[in-house]
Amino acid sequence: MRRAEVSLLLSILAAQPGCKTKGDKADRDAAPAVASDVRAPAVLDWKPARLVNRAAYIPSQCFTKTLSPGDAKANNPCYACHTTSESPNYTNDQDLQLKLSLPAVVAINPWTNLFDPPVTHVARATDEEMLAYVRRGNYFDDRGEIALERALDPPPHEWDRNDNGVWDGFRPDVWFDFDDRGFDHRPDGTLTGWRAFAYYPFPGTFFPTNGSADDVLVRLDPVLRENENGNYDRVVYELNLAIVEALATRADVPVDPVDERTIGVDLDLDGRLDMATHVAFDAAPDGSGKTRMRYVGRAHVNDAKGVFFPIAPGLFPLRTEFFHTVRYLDVGPDGSVTMAARMKEVRYAKKARWMTYESSRVNAIGEARQQAESRDGTHTVHPSGDSGIFERSWLLEGFIEAGDGSLRPQSFEETVFCEGCHGGIGATTDSVFSFARKIGGDAPARGWFHWSQHDLRGIPEPVRTDGEYEYTLYLREAGAGDELRENAEVVRRFFDDRHVLRPPEVERLHRDVSRLLLPSRARALDLDRAYRAIVLSQTFDKGRDTVLGPSQNVYSNVPIGAATGVRKAVVQRRLVLGAKPQR
Secondary structure (H helix, E strand, O other): OOHHHHHHHHOOOOOOOOOEOOOOHHHHOOOOOOOOOOOOOOOOOOOOOOOOOOOOOOOHHHHEOOOOOOOOOOOOOHHHOOOOOOOOOOOOOHHHHOEOOOOHHHOEOOOHHHOOOHHHHOOOOOHHHHHHHHHOOOOEOOOOEEHHHHHOOOOOHHHOOOOOOOOOOOOOOOOOOEOOOOEEEOOOOOEEEEEEEOEOOOOOOOOHHHOOEEEEEEEOOHHHHEOOOOOEOHHHHHHHHHHHHHHHHOOOEEEEEEEHHHOOOOOOOOOOOOEEEEEOOOOOOOOOOOOOOOOOOHHHHHHHOOOOOOOOOOOOOOOOEEEEEEEEEEEOOOOOEEEEEEEEEEEEEEEOOOOOHHHHHHHHHHHHHHHHHOOOOOOOOEEOHHHOEEEOOEEEEEEEEOOOOOEEEOOHHHHHHHHHHHOOOOOOEOOEOOHHHEOOOOOHHHHOOOOOOOOOOOOOOOEEOOOOEHHHHHHHHHOOOOOOOOOHHHHHHHEOOOOOEOHHHHHHHHHOOHHHHOOOHHHHHHHHHHHHHHHHHOOHHHOOOOOOOOOOOEOOEOOOOOEOOOOOOOOOOOEEOOOOOOO
8 A cells, every 4th residue: 555545545544632630649650769780772763664673563472382302282372463364364374374474584583582572681670569560550650640741742753753843643541541331531521531441361471471551452443433413422332332342242232121112223133123131143044244234323324325334254343442441460458469660562443444344354465465575584564654544444542651751652653563463463353353252141241341440350251153262262272371481480380290281270260261361479579670670771672571581482593484383274263252250
């Protein structure tokens, strides 16, 4: 896609409002400095749209050694991402489980922080110093305002990629003030449109025991929040979110009883307009992307006028937004590990283009052809000025922790890193991981809550559509709790001396995912120290993995094209959602 075409796509996006939230006193109190011998460069320029690492979109996990000396069989963490895809994701990259198909430019692993982690070069901070640091939030400033909203008005010259004196990208506007249905509120009580949802953490890196806690919020286009008169309507918005949930999870979704005659839409697809208690999922059997499902409210009225809001199974509606924060780990009064106030990253995505099933298929073929014909085996990533990068249907943008602890815009190369997970891989739903893994059914608020309202403890292990327990399968296939097999704590807990899973621990995991997902207090603080050292060095371009020492199970010199030792690809399957947290 040409730069001019990207600019045209940007022009359809609505301007983002800037707002305020309540920050607690711990966020505002000064924290003691954390001792370190590593310092970031005095001046950094985030504007250039060039890559030092041409394959910055290939994450470090793809360099893991699947077969190491002494292993009885190959370890296969790769299946979680690289798998047989489901239309309209036409990537089908399960072959990457069997072969190290990496471009020649990464024959020398560029993620050098894996082998020489910054934490090994710093003075060790005390537990008290680390806890004080992660408890001091960096999203809100001392006045309780959103710090980035003020910092971007106007943006410093080194942040202003368009050199126009204005920040043209996303302005964070989440206030983290959630009601009992997960909706976010501004300080004046009005709604931001954002809604938090709980989800099963994706296997591997996104387990908190491997370094970070995270949360995700979703916001739909204003058309999907409004009733037929064009006014905001919470019932309409909740119903449309339930419809989107059904489209993403490919399953029926329960809703509060609603009289379909008042909305003019047959939600449960029983052929009658009467009382409905669920949204029925529907997809045409021919795989064309057609569905009998329809949005409600203003979108339904527009449909009747011939102005259709596009809808299809497995696709999010146009202008859907996701807001994702990656956090340090904190320790609660009872010793349990929780999400910290301090953010490592703020990640943002907005769906800027609608692609049909057929256009998605053609796009996947084109991407594969471009990579095959590339001289170095890489593909092009398209910069979008202050709005980050454009990938497939989405604008992707991020803010990351600066050396002084504040949040700053990511550089182009740092943002290209995001494309590795949200680009062409088989496991995503419309380039997104989290929403298709949303906890639903009879969970609190049907899964519409923030992790600050309910934590991971007591949530039973997710089950796949083939009956396999998902996390247990990952432990068995990966031979560890992470792709790099560096998490010794998980290995000691779940595997015996013969590296066989311990049945009692697996049974505990079936009942409570926190047994696997949450680290010990000591490990949590060590992970915080490791990431803080990367922040101080500002070497995200060399890797942002929170390893505690030099990685042993990762290639520094990659045998490109070699077999992984995995004999048969494993299929990553959808989850049976709706399990109820036991509290």
